[in-house]
Amino acid sequence: MxxxxxxxxxxxxxxxxxxxxxxxxxxxxxxxxxxxxxxxxxxxSYLGLCNDERLKAAAIKALQEYGVGSGGSRLTTGSYRLHQELEQALACFKGTEAALVFNTGYMANIGAIAGLADKSWVIFSDELNHASIIDGCKLSGAKIVIYKHCDMEDLYQKVKEFQGCPSLIVTDGVFSMDGDIAPLDDIVRIAQQFDALTMVDDAHASGILGPNGGGTGELFGLKDKIDMQMGTLSKALASEGGYVAGKQCLIDYLRNRARSFIFTTALAPATVAVALAALEIVEQExxxxxxxxxxxxxxxxxxxxxxxxxxxxxxxxxxxxxxxxxxxxxxxxxxxxxxxxxxxxxxxxxxxxxxxxxxxxxxxxxxxxxxxxxxxxxxxxxxxxxxxx
Structure with a gap:
């Protein structure tokens, strides 16, 4: 001591x-x-929804209908109809085939990255990426290559060096401490050239950027070109939790491989109901x-x-x-x-x-x-x- x-x-x-x-x-x-x-x-709480009467009403309704706690992990007794509705709504919102909800944004990042990659992979990570991305990369066991902040020439040269290896380029969409936006168009171009997967942490962009609030992928017109779109329910959506959106096969894989999803009690129904109601507000207002x-x-x-x-x-x-x-x-x-x-x-x-x-x-x-x-x-x-x- x-x-x-x-x-x-x-x-x-x-x-x-x-x-x-x-x-x-x-x-x-x-x-x-x-x-x-x-x-x-x-x-x-970028949209100021944390005290919104509509969201409080959604929480109260869910409490009355489902009770307080979720009672178990999602793979045992903790999956409610509301979880399914939210995942379907998020997939539609992000323009993907499917989505998977996690208990926090931190858990979404470590679960998705460590669930996808292993020691045979190379992960290219922006030097200013969020701590949860950094920790997910470390937990995966993959070789981690850090590229200079939003420096596309540096990223290009480093991806080129490791071409042929299974690889992932991961970046924040909006960097939480600087507020700048990643050049997703260039990142996707480099990924496609070298057959790498892409992942964008859109925690600070979802609900805020893009014509419909869909985040940086929508802002750049690249929603269908990004392999994994991660986001949170705790910022613009004024609730709690995180999610990963992508192709159905990816979401099915993470459901079976992401330890931070498998080994934790599910989000309470009221929390999920708030996120659903907030998502509707974002889309309509x-x-x-x-x-x-x-x-x-x-x-x-x-x-x-x-x-x-x-x-x-x-x-x-x-x-x-x-x-x-x-x-x-x-x-x-x-x-x-x-x-x-x-x-x-x-x-x-x-x-x-x-x-x-x-x-x-x-x-x-x-x-x-x-x-x-x-x-x-x-x-x-x-x-x-x-x-x-």
Whole structure:
């Protein structure tokens, strides 16, 4: 235990210590943290559906009809009609033959990658891919080849080097910490040239990007060209869980091979019902997506004009790059004192020297909310000399 205490002390000295903030109100533009109302500018509930009355009604109806827990794994007693309906709806939404629901996005990634590949495979992974992709690659036992972030020439040369091997190219669709979009058209072209499979983690794009909210595959017009489309139910869809969509044979294979699907209790029926209702809202109501992306671009532009280092993107994720972990933490804490919650993102989540405030918008943020946040962010940043007065 002494070693653990020493290591914890070192983590604190480096400004990398993490604690929890407890919410005591619904996840919306305004919530309550530690007994205080704050403007929430960090939620992945991009469409602001976490407190939607229609979704609450769907959960209540499912509770009354099916009870509370699922009672078992999907392959024993835990598969409900709602699970089947959701998987069919997701397959339609993503333009694939079938889909398989997992309990979390993390479990979807490790289950799909480790279930598909083994030590005879080569996996090509973007250097900024999500931790769940990284862990899935490691669990598979495959040879892992990291390519430079969104660098297609680097990817091309590395795939070419290993041509002839069973291979998978895996990337985030939208990178969760930078908010940029992978060049899927080039990735698919390279994969087709060398007979590699493709997998896209669309957790931060599904429900947001594309004409119908179908994600990056739809945005690029490539839904039928991507072998595995992974996504989550916990962001735009305001529920819990993850999924993989693809050809029927792939989904049948993963149902029999993905350990994170096989060896866990199924999602509760109410959770599944919420995801189904949210998916229907996404498909029928395009306006919130439009408002969300317009507001994100407006705020991104204003922050750049104020002198912040902002990464270019066309998503609701706006990373404000600070650099030092301790400085980012200080900035976040000062904003919280002003009634705005934007957590500091520090290593190992992001590379050393790139600590940041990861600001995210919801479609339910008003322009008044954004103007208030902008003024306070600029004010505090000037006080801390993060930007010039």
């Amino acid at each position: 002494e070693r653990i205490v020493d290591r914890l002390t070192e983590i604190k000295k480096q400004g990398l210590y993490r604690d929890l903030k407890y919410l005591s109100a619904p996840q919306g533009p305004h919530t309550v943290i530690d007994g205080r109302e704050v403007l929430l500018m960090a939620s992945n 395009p306006e919130p997506r439009k408002v969300l992306l317009e507001n994100a671009q407006w705020l991104c532009t204003r922050l750049k004009e104020a002198g912040f280092k902002i990464l270019e993107n066309k998503t609701p994720i706006i990373p404000i790059i600070i650099g030092e972990a301790e400085k980012a933490l200080q900035f976040s804490q000062a904003l919280l004192e002003e009634g705005i919650y934007i957590p500091a993102i520090r290593p190992p989540t992001v590379p050393p020297g790139t600590s940041r405030l990861r600001l995210t918008l919801m479609a339910t943020h008003t322009r008044e909310d954004l103007n208030y946040a902008l003024a306070k962010i600029i004010q505090v940043a000037r006080e801390l000399t993060i930007i010039k007065p």
